[in-house]
Amino acid sequence: MSTADQSSKSSPVIEFREVGYHHGDQRLLLDISFSVLDGETLVLLGRSGAGKTTSLKLINRLLTPTHGEVNVRGRSTTSWDPISLRRSIGWVIQESGLFPHYSVADNIAVVPRLEQWAEDRINSRVSELMQLVGLEPSLRTRYPHQLSGGQRQRVGVARALAADPGILLMDEPFGALDPLTRAELQKESLALQRRLRKTVVMVTHDLHEALLLGTRIALFDSGRLIGVFSTREFATSQDERVREFVNPFREALSL
Amino acid sequence: MLDFLIKNRGQIASLTLEHLWLVGIAIAIAVIIGIPLGILVSRSPSLRKPILGGTNVLQTIPSLALFGILLPAPWLGARADRLAIAALVLYALLPIVRNTYTGIMAVDPAVKEAAIGMGMTDGELLTRVELPLSVPFMLAGIRIATVTAVGVATIAAAVGAGGLGELIFRGVAMVNNQLILAGALPAALLAIVADLVLGAIENRLRVPQR
Numbered sequence: 001m002s003t004a005d006q007s008s009k010s011s012p013v014i015e016f017r018e019v020g021y022h023h024g025d026q027r028l029l030l031d032i033s034f035s036v037l038d039g040e041t042l043v044l045l046g047r048s049g050a051g052k053t054t055s056l057k058l059i060n061r062l063l064t065p066t067h068g069e070v071n072v073r074g075r076s077t078t079s080w081d082p083i084s085l086r087r088s089i090g091w092v093i094q095e096s097g098l099f100p101h102y103s104v105a106d107n108i109a110v111v112p113r114l115e116q117w118a119e120d121r122i123n124s125r126v127s128e129l130m131q132l133v134g135l136e137p138s139l140r141t142r143y144p145h146q147l148s149g150g151q152r153q154r155v156g157v158a159r160a161l162a163a164d165p166g167i168l169l170m171d172e173p174f175g176a177l178d179p180l181t182r183a184e185l186q187k188e189s190l191a192l193q194r195r196l197r198k199t200v201v202m203v204t205h206d207l208h209e210a211l212l213l214g215t216r217i218a219l220f221d222s223g224r225l226i227g228v229f230s231t232r233e234f235a236t237s238q239d240e241r242v243r244e245f246v247n248p249f250r251e252a253l254s255l
Numbered sequence: 256m257l258d259f260l261i262k263n264r265g266q267i268a269s270l271t272l273e274h275l276w277l278v279g280i281a282i283a284i285a286v287i288i289g290i291p292l293g294i295l296v297s298r299s300p301s302l303r304k305p306i307l308g309g310t311n312v313l314q315t316i317p318s319l320a321l322f323g324i325l326l327p328a329p330w331l332g333a334r335a336d337r338l339a340i341a342a343l344v345l346y347a348l349l350p351i352v353r354n355t356y357t358g359i360m361a362v363d364p365a366v367k368e369a370a371i372g373m374g375m376t377d378g379e380l381l382t383r384v385e386l387p388l389s390v391p392f393m394l395a396g397i398r399i400a401t402v403t404a405v406g407v408a409t410i411a412a413a414v415g416a417g418g419l420g421e422l423i424f425r426g427v428a429m430v431n432n433q434l435i436l437a438g439a440l441p442a443a444l445l446a447i448v449a450d451l452v453l454g455a456i457e458n459r460l461r462v463p464q465r
Contacts, residue, residue, distance in 0.1 A: 062372055087374035097369030101387050111373055159373075 013038050013073060013167060013199045014059055020067030021054055028054045031068075032225045034218055041193060041200040042228075043210040045245070046220030052203040055220070056169050059201060060089045072167070087111055090160030090168040090198070094175045097156070098144040104130075104155050105140045111163040129158040134188060150181040157189070161196075170202040174209065186212055207249045211235060219245060259433045260440075267422070271441050274418035277336065277411060278404045278449075281343030285400060289348050290393060293355025294381065307356070310349040318410045321345065326414065339408065339416035346407055347400035354396025358389025391461045398453035405446040409438065419445075 012035030021029040029051045036042045044052040057063040058070045061077045069076045077085060098107050105126045112122045130137060133154040144152055153173060160168060173189075174182045190213055193200060204210055210217050210231070217234045219226040219242060226241050234242060260267065292310075296303050316324070321342045326332045331341045362385050370384045412420030422438030425431075 057372075060372055062368065083374050083376055085374075086372060091369070091372040093365065093369060093372075095365065097365045099366060099370070099384060100363075101384075114374060114379060 011038060012036060012071075014201065015071040016055070016058075016068070017071065018068035019055075019058065019065045019070055021051075021058065021063060022066045028223050029058075029065075030223045033068075034225060034228050036199055036201055037215075038199055039197045040215035041202060041213055043214035043217045044201065044203045044220060045205065045207065045210045045217050047205060049222075050220035051223045052205075052220050053171055056171055056201060056203050059167075059169055060086045060091060087115060087163060088165050088167070090163075090165040092156050092160045092168065092170040092173045094172040095152075098152055098159070100144055103141050103143055104135070104147070107144070107155055108158045108162055110159060115163060125162060126158075129161055132161070132192070133158045148181075149177050150185060153177060153185060157192075166199060168198045168200045170200065172203055172205075175204070175206075182209075189213060207246065256433060256436065260437055263437060267419075267437055267441055270417065270419050270421055270438070271445065274405070274408055274420075274442065274445065277339055277343065277408050277416060277418055278401065278445075281340045281404055281408075282347055282397065282401050284340070285344045285347035285351055286397060288344070289351030289396075289400075290355050292348070293352045293393075294359065294386075296352065296356045297359040297385075298377075303356075307353060310352050313345045314349045318342065318346070318407045319413060322410065322414045335411075335414050335416040338414055339411035339418075342411070343404045343407060347404055350396040350399040350403070351393070352396075354392045354399075355389060358392025359385045361392065362388045391457055394453060394457040394460065398450060398457065401449045401453060402446050405442060405449060409442050 014036040016032050016034050019029060019032045020027070032051070032055065034042075044055055046052050054063065058065055058077070059072060061080065061082045064078055069078065071077070072080065072085065072089075099110070102110070105123075108126045108129055109122045112125060117125070126140070127137065130140065135151065135154050135158065139147070139151065144155070147155065153176075156173070160170075174185050177185065186209060193213070202213060211234070214231050216228055216230050218228045219234075221241065227239065229237060229242070235246065237243065237246075292306055296306050313321075322338065325338050325341055328338075328341075331337050359381075366384065366388075367380065370380050375383065408418050409420035409423055411418050412424045419438040419442045423435050423442075424438075426434030426436075426438065
């Protein structure tokens with residue numbers, strides 16, 4: 001394989017360039033730079049309030065940077081039309097944020113409907129996605145409050161994948177689930193990602209999840225990016241700030 | 256008493272219909288004006304105070320005084336039923352505007368953010384998420400407005416707009432309790448029925464929540 005091929009294959013899909021985000025007096029992000037490569041899963045790891053979710057929202061322009069710029073597919077988010085930018089990016093959030101007045105099928109069909117797909121195309125897409133994420137066809141007409149937490153999260157993933165976006169943003173997607181369901185969904189998510197090869201940015205504070213699902217890990221602390229590591233590097237790093245994050249997990253496991 | 260009601264059932268029935276007509280038209284107009292106002296208030300914080308405050312002030316004006324204030328108004332004062340309907344509309348605005356606004360504001364911020372994050376425009380957010388989720392609130396507002404209007408409409412007889420108030424005012428003038436009750440009982444019944452019917456609709460349309 002030529003080097004040109006290599007570089008185009010791993011060209012950054014998302015790029016943060018010296019990004020800062022302030023909200024009033026609060027400096028939520030300081031001088032962040034990193035890129036997300038095509039087809040990889042970058043995990044944003046850190047404590048609560050470290051700036052992970054803020055970073056995620058800068059990608060689909062729910063927030064705009066106060067300093068620097070965020071590029072998506074080579075264009076600054078501020079030069080994108082926010083509506084078409086968001087429709088080209090799948091968005092999975094904790095507790096799934098499903099629409100309570102929509103059935104499972106209608107929830108999954110939100111973006112296709114906004115994009116005015118034909119109704120029969122929407123129908124077959126919904127069936128396809130429900131199968132993909134492991135939802136019984138009989139759940140189609142159920143409402144979110146009639147589902148279990150795990151089922152709701154599956155609907156959330158199916159909804160994000162509906163219009164086949166190249167990029168998937170996941171904000172603590174498995175955070176609200178019981179440990180068993182979480183482990184099950186993490187495993188399925190890994191298998192799914194191997195098939196679909198989306199570019200994924202996932203926020204979590206769970207080290208285990210980060211090591212399992214991530215290609216690389218970006219460690220955040222109080223609005224700063226400490227570094228981006230491959231999962232192997234991360235687990236064995238001698239960097240003090242990384243060890244500070246890894247050690248409590250290690251201690252818990254060696255109990 | 257019962258004899259009296261039966262003997263005058265024709266007149267009571269026609270006044271009840273008249274009453275219902277006044278209230279129905281007034282609520283319909285109030286809904287057409289009030290819901291867009293509620294949406295406007297939810298979208299523009301600078302209009303919130305004047306609009307909510309204004310409808311609030313209207314509500315504090317005693318009904319008899321409101322009829323009196325509107326009497327000299329050019330087009331409205333020309334016909335008693337117009338005048339009555341205008342006053343009823345003004346009274347009905349507050350609960351409808353306020354509940355529409357409250358309903359939109361009560362939509363879970365996480366759901367709203369999900370909608371925006373998925374690429375809904377402001378109009379799509381409103382029509383696909385905020386309004387459908389606000390329907391129970393709006394209906395509750397319409398229900399309060401309707402029940403209030405049934406009561407206030409009895410005063411409309413004071414300006415000659417008819418309705419069940421006519422029997423009440425005549426009864427008061429003639430110191431005839433039977434006549435007062437012949438107006439008051441159907442009016443109370445009307446309010447209760449309106450409350451039950453709208454309440455039932457509200458329950459059916461309530462969005463299932465956890």
